[in-house]
Amino acid sequence: MTFKIRTVIVDDEPYSREELKHLLGSYEEVEVVAEAGSAEEGLEKILFKDPDVIFVDMEMPRMSGTELVEAVHKLKRVPLVIFATAYPDYAIKAFRLQALDYLLKPFSDDELADTMSRVYKSMGTDVPALRKPASSEKLARLAVEHQENIIYLSPDDILYASAVEGETAVVTKERRYISKSSLKDLEQKLSPHHFFRTHKSYLVNLRAIKQLIPWFNGAYQLKVHGADEDIPVSRNYIKALREQLEL
Incomplete structure (x- = not known):
């Protein structure tokens, strides 16, 4: 064309x-x-x-x-x-x-x-109607910031994302990046790549999870490969998470 x-x-x-x-x-x-x-x-x-x-x-x-x-x-x-x-x-x-x-x-x-x-x-063109990207279409790269540069991350390299004190962070094995997107927006973009919302403030790559630990009042914590932080799992999400993780 x-x-x-x-x-x-x-x-x-x-x-x-x-x-x-x-x-x-x-x-x-x-x-x-x-x-x-x-x-x-x-x-x-x-x-x-x-x-x-x-x-x-x-x-x-x-x-x-x-x-x-x-x-x-x-x-x-x-x-x-x-x-x-x-x-x-x-x-x-x-x-x-x-x-x-x-x-x-x-x-x-x-x-x-x-x-x-x-x-x-x-x-006034006769160009065919523009398509809306399907919600199931996979994201090629996620744009994040690092030292005033734009970095494009493969979803497979992302361990988890968190929203704390008004800032959305995207964490890989190498470092922590900042995203201008909200956690809700990241959830929509990353859900085709096996990401799961474990808490109102956390989105986790299911493939990175190595351990699920009981915490208190029905809540749990997660450990993921390549990260030291314990990630909370709200009790409202635990049943759906276990269904995703277990045979």
């Missing part, structure tokens, strides 16, 4: 740019022709690349996403604008700026699919 939707992503958070590029990679018609870490850089890329669609973060240092879009509206050919932000309160402002859609972080496969369907409709 020769038809391409030329796209530019503007966001000052490298993780968000990488995550959005990863999700857009599910759609063969979409070509990310440029990305920018600031609104000023984004304006330059938009002028140079002449994209069909731009994804723009609202909150950025110095020049905001709304200021960028106001500048873009002065161009001879104005691309479709999709705001991608963590702040739901800006929706009204986004649509006043004639944005086609408004995506909230962390990005959802289903919401992005709906957005891209609107893109097709607005462009």
Whole structure:
């Protein structure tokens, strides 16, 4: 297929740019022709690349996403604008700026699919409807942060994930990484890879479990290969866990 939707992503958070590029990679018609870490850089890329669609973060240092879009509206050919932000309160402002859609972080496969369907409709193309990735489709890699870099982990290398004090951690044998996704979002992504929710704050790779230890009041603790931490198992989850582990 020769038809391409030329796209530019503007966001000052490298993780968000990488995550959005990863999700857009599910759609063969979409070509990310440029990305920018600031609104000023984004304006330059938009002028140079002449994209069909731009994804723009609202909150950025110095020049905001709304200021960028106001500048873009002065161009001879104005691309479709999709705001991608963590702040739901800006929706009204986004649509006043004639944005086609408004995506909230962390990005959802289903919401992005709906957005891209609107893109097709607005462009008046006869390209077949975009598919929504099936919930059973396996994740290739999980993006996490380490020392300001984006690291892609194989699900098989992940021992467990935890949500403690507002921070989501992903633990391997080598180190502990930080994820911008919620534990609920990770559960959806990793469930096809034999991960199990043992506690409201823990998600565990079933293949890494080596020992189940009675604790108190019907609760248990887990030990996993390659990690020192004892992982709690709520009594509400213990029956389903044992069914997963035992013959």
